[in-house]
Amino acid sequence: MFKEISIIKGIHPGLILERKLREKKLKKSRFAITIKEYPQTLTAITKGKRAMNPTLAFKIEQALGLEEGYFMVLQAFYDMKEEKLRQHSSNGTPDLSKLRPGLFWDTDINTIDWQGQKRAVIERVIERGSEEEKAEIKRFYGEKAFNKIAGALKLQHA
Structure with a gap:
């Protein structure tokens, strides 16, 4: 077993x-x-x-x-x-060393409301992020939330 x-x-x-x-x-x-x-x-x-x-x-x-x-x-x-994922995401921010500040050129990366702006962050990273950035955002928010928004984004662009 x-x-x-x-x-x-x-x-x-x-x-x-x-x-x-x-x-x-x-x-x-x-x-x-x-x-x-x-x-x-x-x-x-x-x-x-x-x-x-x-x-x-x-x-x-x-x-x-x-x-x-x-x-x-x-x-x-x-x-x-699931508990590990909750504890990771409750840290408040993703690992910023894995995200280029230029990805969020229109705002200060240190002032982003990571929970309140979840959809916008995920969409931005899907559209413009590297594979490492996508992996970090997927880890931070969880695969389920990431994939849900990614699926909705695909439908919008279809």
């Missing part, structure tokens, strides 16, 4: 559950009913909108023939990754 988990740790357990169900050709709603759960609960977990809990993890692991604790270990690693 731990060799596989070391490869997938940090991924929401719902995504792994989705993959396991697909591998066994099981429909989420039918599987949910067989383990006496609401299909909406399973859907929320597989979309990463809800955390795995011990009771549900135990039912799923038994039904799929997985080792006991598999999904809770994944949930713990996912929670740790």
Whole structure:
């Protein structure tokens, strides 16, 4: 179990559950009913909108023939990754040594409201930043927020 988990740790357990169900050709709603759960609960977990809990993890692991604790270990690693991201972003500013001041030529980089201007910062870096600058902004705001704004930006320019 731990060799596989070391490869997938940090991924929401719902995504792994989705993959396991697909591998066994099981429909989420039918599987949910067989383990006496609401299909909406399973859907929320597989979309990463809800955390795995011990009771549900135990039912799923038994039904799929997985080792006991598999999904809770994944949930713990996912929670740790999210906490690290929260602590990094709560520092207030990204690592300015990785951003060119010229990227923000129209303002003083030290006076940017990094949370209040998140969308503008991400858009600016996507449009004009280097790969290193994009990576730093993605790390600072989180991949989910970065990708959401990047997707919206692509739609605007399409």
